[in-house]
Amino acid sequence: MPVRTARDAVTVAALYLRWLGHDDVRRADQRPPSGIGLAARGMVAQVDPSARPASLRDVECLWLTAMTESAACAFFSLSGYTSEARAGADGLGVALFVLAPTGKVLPVNAPARALASGDPG
Numbered sequence: 001m002p003v004r005t006a007r008d009a010v011t012v013a014a015l016y017l018r019w020l021g022h023d024d025v026r027r028a029d030q031r032p033p034s035g036i037g038l039a040a041r042g043m044v045a046q047v048d049p050s051a052r053p054a055s056l057r058d059v060e061c062l063w064l065t066a067m068t069e070s071a072a073c074a075f076f077s078l079s080g081y082t083s084e085a086r087a088g089a090d091g092l093g094v095a096l097f098v099l100a101p102t103g104k105v106l107p108v109n110a111p112a113r114a115l116a117s118g119d120p121g
Contacts, residue, residue, distance in 0.1 A: 001015075001103045002101060002102060002103050003078065003099050003100070003101055003102075003103055004101075005049075006036070006047075006049035008103075009036075009047050009049040009076065009078055009099050010036050010038070010047050010049070012076075012099055012103050012105065013038060013045060013047045013076040013097075013099065013105070014038055016076075016097070016105045017038065017040060017043065017045060017074070020115065020116070020118075022040035022041070022042075022043050023040075024040045024041055025038055025039070025040045026038070026039060026040070027039070028044060028045075028065075034048060034050065034058060035047050035048035035049065035050070035054075035058070036049070037065075039069075039071075042071050042072060043071055043072050043073070043074065044062065044065055044066045044069055044071050044072075044073050044074075045062075045073065045074045045075070045076060046058070046062045046073075046074075046075050046076070047076045047077075047099075048075070048076070048077045048078065048079070049078050050078070050079060051078075051079055052079055053077070053079045053080045053081050053082045053085070054075060054077045054079070054080070054081045054082070054085050054096075055082055055084070055085055056082065056084040056085045056087075056088045058075070058085065059075060059081070059085045059088050059089045059092070059094050059096075060088060060092070062075055062094060063089075063092045063093075063094050066094075072095070072115070073094055073095065074094070074095040074096075074097060074112070074115060075089070075094060075095065075096050075097065076097045076098075076099055076105070077096070077097070077098055077099065078098070078099050080098055080108075081096055081108065086108065086109060089109055089111070090109055090110065090111070093111050094109075094111060095107070095109070095111040095112035095114075095115045096108040096109045096111070096112050097112050
């Protein structure tokens with residue numbers, strides 16, 4: 001499904017998480033500082049539909065939320081990530097994905113590629 005709105009971005013991310021085996025995807029109880037939070041058993045995710053690249057702070061906040069939930073985490077962005085965010089995510093093991101306007105979900109880093117391939121890391 002094409003991504004034209006923030007709602008489309010959330011829908012695509014939720015469908016992708018379901019494709020990964022998380023059948024119980026829902027809106028997260030805790031709201032992230034930016035974007036929209038999703039949660040499933042063992043997984044928290046953030047969807048950033050904004051026109052700016054996600055920052056290191058965005059990635060760190062998601063990681064901290066995942067640590068408090070003892071869960072894995074994934075970040076979905078329409079505009080990509082700053083170089084600091086990518087480096088930080090690699091160090092923390094946060095899976096980064098970009099949502100293409102066509103609706104395709106593209107893994108950006110090694111943790112995302114591992115998650116997409118079904119390899120727990």
